[in-house]
Amino acid sequence: MKVLLTRKLHDFALKELKRKYDVEVHTGKIPMPKKLLISKIKDKDGLICYPYDSIDAEVINAGTRLKAISTYSVGHDHIDVKAASKRGIVVGYTPEVLTRATADLTMALMLSLFRRIPEGDRLVHSNKWRTIFGPYEFLGTDLYQKTLGIFGMGRIGKAVAKRAAGFEMKVIYHNRTRLPKNEEEKLGVRYVTLDNLFRTSDVLSIHSPYTPQTSEIVNLKLFNKMKKTSFLINTSRGKIINEKDLVIALKRKIIAGAALDVFQKEPISSKHQITQLDNVILMPHSGSATIETRKKMAEIAVKNLVLALAGKKPIYQVKV
Numbered sequence: 001m002k003v004l005l006t007r008k009l010h011d012f013a014l015k016e017l018k019r020k021y022d023v024e025v026h027t028g029k030i031p032m033p034k035k036l037l038i039s040k041i042k043d044k045d046g047l048i049c050y051p052y053d054s055i056d057a058e059v060i061n062a063g064t065r066l067k068a069i070s071t072y073s074v075g076h077d078h079i080d081v082k083a084a085s086k087r088g089i090v091v092g093y094t095p096e097v098l099t100r101a102t103a104d105l106t107m108a109l110m111l112s113l114f115r116r117i118p119e120g121d122r123l124v125h126s127n128k129w130r131t132i133f134g135p136y137e138f139l140g141t142d143l144y145q146k147t148l149g150i151f152g153m154g155r156i157g158k159a160v161a162k163r164a165a166g167f168e169m170k171v172i173y174h175n176r177t178r179l180p181k182n183e184e185e186k187l188g189v190r191y192v193t194l195d196n197l198f199r200t201s202d203v204l205s206i207h208s209p210y211t212p213q214t215s216e217i218v219n220l221k222l223f224n225k226m227k228k229t230s231f232l233i234n235t236s237r238g239k240i241i242n243e244k245d246l247v248i249a250l251k252r253k254i255i256a257g258a259a260l261d262v263f264q265k266e267p268i269s270s271k272h273q274i275t276q277l278d279n280v281i282l283m284p285h286s287g288s289a290t291i292e293t294r295k296k297m298a299e300i301a302v303k304n305l306v307l308a309l310a311g312k313k314p315i316y317q318v319k320v
């Protein structure tokens with residue numbers, strides 16, 4: 001069987017794939033240009049792709065022999081899963097293994113916002129540190145007893161809630177479906193309406209998947225409900241936020257600041273207005289970017305593909 005990778009994976013993963021299949025790895029421009037992807041997928045049985053590859057119906061249908069798609073990500077909004085399912089193509093993904101890393105990064109961003117870490121670092125590095133340890137100089141805010149609002153209470157949202165409990169924060173959440181009472185109690189979280197979530201949170205963190213329903217759901221209307229002192233964090237998908245509205249909210253100080261790991265278009269252009277603002281922390285889509293996690297993701301991505309190509313159920317299969 002023939003397998004296409006839109007980019008290199010870990011050596012151990014490539015070795016494993018090469019033992020079993022005729023493997024082609026794209027080494028050129030990233031993401032793989034669509035025309036090239038379409039031409040390369042024609043004779044392939046399996047595909048390993050990344051979250052920035054657009055695996056739409058046209059690509060899927062060009063793969064006339066395609067049996068399995070395995071994405072090196074938990075997000076699968078870049079794959080037309082319905083088109084794949086119509087053709088009987090199995091889609092695998094890599095949840096669970098990246099939950100902790102993404103929740104950790106969320107907390108790192110939260111601490112960075114509350115304690116002004118990037119700003120302090122810039123201050124010292126640029127030799128602008130003048131006054132020492134005063135009552136009003138370079139103050140941040142405590143996480144203790146602040147309200148964290150979680151939008152999307154799936155695996156990652158829950159992992160963030162657990163971490164926030166360690167900082168003695170109050171946690172509220174909004175989700176499509178409410179958690180069972182006993183789970184809410186165990187996590188120490190309280191369900192609120194979307195409106196309430198935005199009005200009450202001192203820091204609001206997005207952990208929802210990108211779907212037509214969540215597309216730009218976070219916009220000026222919701223920013224206007226937020227406290228002037230509140231922060232926004234997004235480690236989920238950029239398209240959940242209306243970025244133009246966020247720039248307005250940050251410029252007009254409708255909210256105090258934001259920390260973003262994901263953007264509408266990645267990599268974000270250095271000309272994008274958001275990159276010119278001081279009250280925003282920007283990261284290059286690194287939620288799952290730890291040595292341990294990316295290795296586990298590779299293991300799962302390979303296992304998913306191997307199982308699906310053998311006609312078996314992958315460890316993690318995207319439901320249609």
Ligand code: DGY
Binds near residue numbers: 073074236289
């Ligand atoms: C994913 O796996 O979807 C993440 O966004 C990658 O960090």
